[in-house]
Amino acid sequence: MDSSIAIPSLSKLRPEAEQAPASGIVDVANYGRGRPGIIPLWVGEGDLPTPAFICEAATRSLATGETFYTYQSGIPELREALARYHERLYGKASDPERFFVNSGGMPALQIAIRMVAGTGDEVLVPTPAWPNFVGAIVIAGAQAVGVPMNIDAHGWNIDLERLEKAVTPRTRALVINSPSNPTGWTASHDDLSALLDIARRHGLWIIADEIYGRFIHDPTLTVGGRSPSFRDVMTPEDCVLFIQTFSKNWAMTGWRLGWLEAPPPLGPVIENLIQYQTSGTPVFIQRAGIAALDEGESFLADQIARARAGRAIVQRLTESGLVELPPPSGAFYAFFKIRGAKNAKDIAMRLIDEANVGLAPGSAFGDAGEGYLRLCYLRKAEDVEEAVRRIAEALPRLAA
Amino acid sequence: MDSSIAIPSLSKLRPEAEQAPASGIVDVANYGRGRPGIIPLWVGEGDLPTPAFICEAATRSLATGETFYTYQSGIPELREALARYHERLYGKASDPERFFVNSGGMPALQIAIRMVAGTGDEVLVPTPAWPNFVGAIVIAGAQAVGVPMNIDAHGWNIDLERLEKAVTPRTRALVINSPSNPTGWTASHDDLSALLDIARRHGLWIIADEIYGRFIHDPTLTVGGRSPSFRDVMTPEDCVLFIQTFSKNWAMTGWRLGWLEAPPPLGPVIENLIQYQTSGTPVFIQRAGIAALDEGESFLADQIARARAGRAIVQRLTESGLVELPPPSGAFYAFFKIRGAKNAKDIAMRLIDEANVGLAPGSAFGDAGEGYLRLCYLRKAEDVEEAVRRIAEALPRLAA
Structure with a gap:
């Protein structure tokens, strides 16, 4: 040599x-x-x-030979089931084209971050926060800027003034996780309005993680069996990307099934990013997701x-x-x-x-x-x- | 407003x-x-x-409740099955710690690229080439530099001189796909040695896609039922990352199951990248992979x-x-x-x-x-x- x-x-x-x-x-x-x-x-x-009824939907799909490549964004039946679920939960008609099936909430987050932040950019994350937010931001080449929340005898709350002061010309997005892992903090309707205003004022994206939205214990923060959502305050033009998962509601952590909710005009970009990430999610797993949404209440x-x-x-x-x-x-x-x-x-x-x-x-x-x-x-x-x-x-x- | x-x-x-x-x-x-x-x-x-025997392995796993989060790098039983498979195929003992299970060959490629190339870097790709190589490189922020192959009446061949001339101070890696999608070109033992020498001379990584290695039709290029492999010419110290998939050999395109083979010291980095990409692969899918490797010949x-x-x-x-x-x-x-x-x-x-x-x-x-x-x-x-x-x-x- x-x-x-x-x-x-x-x-x-x-x-x-x-x-x-x-x-x-x-x-x-x-x-x-x-x-x-x-x-x-x-x-x-x-x-x-x-639960068995969910596993059996996957087993039936396998038995019928649904083992081929499929649509990057998910099979139409699951995207339609997601639209039905959102209509029931949020009381508004929803377009199946807003939902992009992913192999878990994590890959949905990775794609959301990859779309809006990279080298030289900053993303604000109220902390304490799920560590994977920071991980996804770092891997995209961007900087995660933690903004500490406050705590008092009543619980954790977000310091809106401190958050807005942390915005710089490099800031591209806010990651808002409500209800929060790990603190349990849940944004009120007013908190969400104020956060949306900050995003609008500074031209920022919001990456919304509302995956614990069905696990809401404070009755003053409960709206029709769920926590307040950015959907309650936003217009269709607002730049909000929702990451979501089947993991928590239906005990499906090991299935790796989630979705990204985004404005339909982003569809072609998201489909490319799915292509170069997992190239789609197994059909038989998506069938299980339909069972969870339609029969899992x-x-x-x-x-x-x-x-x-x-x-x-x-x-x-x-x-x-x-x-x-x-x-x-x-x-x-x-x-x-x-x-x-x-x-x-x-x-x-x-x-x-x-x-x-x-x-x-x-x-x-x-x-x-x-x-x-x-x-x-x-x-x-x-x-x-x-x-x-x-x-x-x-x-x-x-x-x- | x-x-x-x-x-x-x-x-x-x-x-x-x-x-x-x-x-x-x-x-x-x-x-x-x-x-x-x-x-x-x-x-x-x-x-x-x-085939049914593979689907049934997944079904049995689901029925026993293997629906929880699991190891980022794959369950030990699958990593051991991969080591056995490699020993049979390449005639050399293999360490299970070299194998990192991924949700398809594509996510393995995404992680391989993310480890070695980003903004400001170049990666060489002999062309014609599977388009997802370029996709993964672009998403990482790097530049894909295509190096055209030659064709004559005997088929496609790689122009080693042209490839080496394309190396610049920004070049970080070569992507070598043999047998090639789409051309069917298959590197000879000598080609692989020469490519490895180029990588060594310039301090480059090799990202090796040998996923079609079992589909080899030219008897002069066949070694024990497979195509020549970088494993035949490399030392354990060489910087070669293999991306692999269950899709082609065992008709599992829709399962999204593959693996990355890499030096074990990279393990902690790869595990982090898996954590922030898919957070692992369903156990019941991995059980299907074990059946394919052990009973799929x-x-x-x-x-x-x-x-x-x-x-x-x-x-x-x-x-x-x-x-x-x-x-x-x-x-x-x-x-x-x-x-x-x-x-x-x-x-x-x-x-x-x-x-x-x-x-x-x-x-x-x-x-x-x-x-x-x-x-x-x-x-x-x-x-x-x-x-x-x-x-x-x-x-x-x-x-x-």
Whole structure:
């Protein structure tokens, strides 16, 4: 081999790829995974498998040979089912051409970001926030700018003034997640109007993640069985991209099925981006999605009831006087702080060792989450009760 | 609404998204789709649905509730099955940690490109080439530089000198697709050595697409039932990323299941990129992949026999004296030129109208493909025979 030969180092990668942040949850989960008797509440999924009527729709499709390439944007039957679902939920007629089927909410987010932000651009993200928002922004070459939310005894709230002050000439979009993972914060109708005004004033896109919209627990924020939505305040001309998923409502996390809702004129661009990302979603999985939308309300009602029961159980942690936990308005997480706790990851590790309970460290959700722990309570009541009992027992040792 | 409000125009998108090229095949397919009696040979898939033993593996997995989030890189059982398959095929022990399961070959390609190229970088692609190479490069913000291949009476061949001359200080990678879609060109052992030397000399990555490696028809290029591979000439330190798919060998185009083979030290980066792309592949689909790898050789042998029969039938087009078609060494496409034809898309449209046969225009594969047509012959013999009969009948009118 010639001495002038320059074998590229394996580490010579693009900064967008190298700098993609690792999940702060995986470290903790790897530490605790497989321990006998551990109660794993670190991930955003419940304990029920997908209901049989949904699985059977996929099985039937497979049996009829629906195993070929298909439409990039989804089969027409699913896009129509999505339009029906949106009409029922939001009370407005909806065009099937607004819905672009994706292999999960995450690829929908990736496409939304890729359309509006890249090298040199900034995207604002209220924090604490689901870490994948930052990941998708970094991979697109753009900069994620976290804007901390406020917390008081009533819960988390968004600081609209601080958010608007963070807008620069490089800002291209706001990512708004309501109800929020991890905090449970849920935007009011007025919050959404104000956010839309900020976007309009500065010519920004809104990327709206309302995937927990059916899990709304604060009656003052409930509109026809859902949280307030940008759909309630926007006009068709507003630049709002909705990312959505089947994962949470219908216990389909492992199916990788979601959708992007966008103005139909973006269709050709979105179809190209799907082509060069996953080249579409399996038809048999889309058939399962139709079953979920058309026949899944009773299962979803059960899921919501489980979440409410879990939320009430976890709230008992505050009886110790050692935990700050304003009741979350929506979603299915408790995001709480143990008095005096500084390092969330340390506490999460100790809870594995000392309580055999797996939680996600708040630091995974940005600096604003440091010191907090996220607990997913979408689980059968006896598991949540036992987890709370074990955490409560460990609390006096963990609190400073 | 304040008159200073600047509603962003829907067309204000990132150039990487807007400039992503549309498929030149879709236009033609849309023109012909649904015509009674049309023989659709435009897409790269056969006419057989996925065999039952593969579908049943997915169905069994669903029935046991494997519907939860899973490992980003794939379930260990599939990574081990991939290692076994590679050992059988390449005669070398293989580490399961080299294999990263993806939701198709396309997402594997997207991740490979994203790791090595972005804004300001160039990637060399011998052309004619599968258009998705260019798509993935453009979306990453990099520039795809096509390097035309040569053709003579014996077939297509790569111009190594021209390729090396196209290397600039901005070049980061070579994309090598052998056997090639659309031309059927298959790199010899010596070609692969020379390509690897070029990559080493200039510090470039190789992105190797050998997905048609089992469909090899030229006995002088056949090594143990497969085409020559970079694995035959590389060392473990060489920077080669293999993209692969279950689609072609096992009639699984619609499943979206593939893999990226890469040096294990890249694992943490690849896992992050999977997390922010699809967040993993459904477990029940991965179970189907295991069945395909472990029990799919007899089905694959039938597929290869079908391809060979189809190839022989299509070759009869040359008897007219109006068609240039050197026998393709590999894959399952005939890439041919009608004497005097200039505009491939016009000819493809006329073949729909006048012969009721659907082919892909060569212009979809880059400028070097202009004037050519691609015909997928992985289909039952009577369909291929009828298509050839219809094309032959139209030839005298189409040739100049």
